[in-house]
Structures are given as C-alpha cells and as structure tokens.
Amino acid sequence: MKINFEDVNFRYRRLIKKIYRKAEEYTNNSFNEVVVTVSFVNEKRIKELNKNYRKVDKVTDVLSFPMLEIIYPQHVKDFSKEVSPDGTLYLGDVVICPKRAKEQAKEYGHSKKREVAFLALHGLLHLYGYDHIKVEDEKIMKNTSKEILNELNIKRMKNV
Numbered sequence: 391m392k393i394n395f396e397d398v399n400f401r402y403r404r405l406i407k408k409i410y411r412k413a414e415e416y417t418n419n420s421f422n423e424v425v426v427t428v429s430f431v432n433e434k435r436i437k438e439l440n441k442n443y444r445k446v447d448k449v450t451d452v453l454s455f456p457m458l459e460i461i462y463p464q465h466v467k468d469f470s471k472e473v474s475p476d477g478t479l480y481l482g483d484v485v486i487c488p489k490r491a492k493e494q495a496k497e498y499g500h501s502k503k504r505e506v507a508f509l510a511l512h513g514l515l516h517l518y519g520y521d522h523i524k525v526e527d528e529k530i531m532k533n534t535s536k537e538i539l540n541e542l543n544i545k546r547m548k549n550v
Contacts, residue, residue: 391420392478396429405503406510408542413511416538419518421466423478426517428510429485436487451490452509456482460519462530484513500546507544511535 391410395403406428414420431439433449441447443455457480458469466479473479486509488502495505515531522528539545 391424391426394425394427396427398428398430401503402430402506402510405507409507409511409538409544410514412538412542413514413518416541417465417515417518417534419466421470421479423473424466424481425478426481426514427483428513429483430488431485433487433489436485436490439485449487449490451487451494452513453485454482454513454516455485456517456519458482458517460517462519462521462527464519466518482517484510484517486510486513498546504539504544504546507539507542508535511538 391414393403393407393410395406398406410426414424436451436453437447437449439453440450443453458466458472460466460469466481469479486506488506491505491509492502495502498505512531512535515534520527520531520534522531
C-alpha cells in the first residue's frame with residue numbers, strides 16, 4: 391500500500407504505515423498498488439468537510455472518502471477492474487483532526503498516539519467497506535479494530 395500524507399508529521403506517518411500494513415494483512419485486503427491519502431486538518435476544515443459531505447455542521451474526529459463502493463465482506467482485490475492505467479487502485483482519503491484526537495485521548499484516558507492510531511484505522515476500515523450503522527456491523531468493526539491494535543500492542547491506556 392502506498393500512503394500519501396498531507397500535513398502529517400514523521401512520528402504519525404510511521405505509526406499509520408505500521409497500522410495500515412497490519413490492517414491489510416488482518417483483513418486480507420492487500421493488493422499490488424493500493425493508494426490511500428491520509429490528511430491532518432484543523433477543526434475549521436474538518437467541520438467544513440463534515441458539513442459539505444455529510445450535512446452535519448459540527449467538528450468531528452475522522453472522515454473517510456472512499457473511491458470504491460466496497461461493501462464488507464468484499465475485498466480490495468474484487469475491484470481489480472478499477473485499476474488505473476498507471477497500475478494503481480485508489481482506495482480513498484482519510485482525514486483526521488489532531489485537535490479532536492487530543493481531546494478524545496484525554497477524555498478516554500489514553501495517549502494521543504493511541505487515539506490517532508484508532509482514528510486512522512477506523513478511517514481505513516471505512517474505505518474497506520466496514521461500517522457501524524447496524525449493531526452487528528458495529529460489532530464487527532469494533533472487534534476488527536481492537537484485534538489489529540492489540541496485535542500492534544496499541545492499547546487503551548496512558549503513555550502507549
């Protein structure tokens with residue numbers, strides 16, 4: 391997977407790469423040249439995006455903008471016909487608000503690093519077609535997130 395980063399510092403780039411590699415493996419979603427863009431934005435920008443695309447006029451923590459209509463349990467490889475002429479399959483964008491991540495980390499009693507890890511993974515899972523509208527889908531998504539983060543020893547506790 392190739393990850394394009396926008397306004398994401400080196401520390402978080404390494405973390406997100408590690409999480410996305412594990413998520414690819416865990417969910418069986420590896421594919422030759424998948425591309426994802428991860429951006430960090432301020433509260434004003436994420437509120438704008440949330441309002442424009444979801445019709446929700448408030449700040450949020452993470453947004454996903456899938457380029458493929460994957461519906462879990464489909465996999466990225468099911469979309470091989472969507473590969474662009476340059477050989478890449480653009481999965482979509484994940485947009486994170488670090489300020490919200492910091493606030494939520496404090497609220498949940500763990501580190502900002504852990505919260506950013508969770509939000510980045512949450513966004514990627516949405517690109518993979520996971521959702522949390524129905525209770526049973528939410529359980530699948532939560533369990534998948536928990537398993538991936540646990541395998542990487544990124545747990546809900548301070549200083550992780």
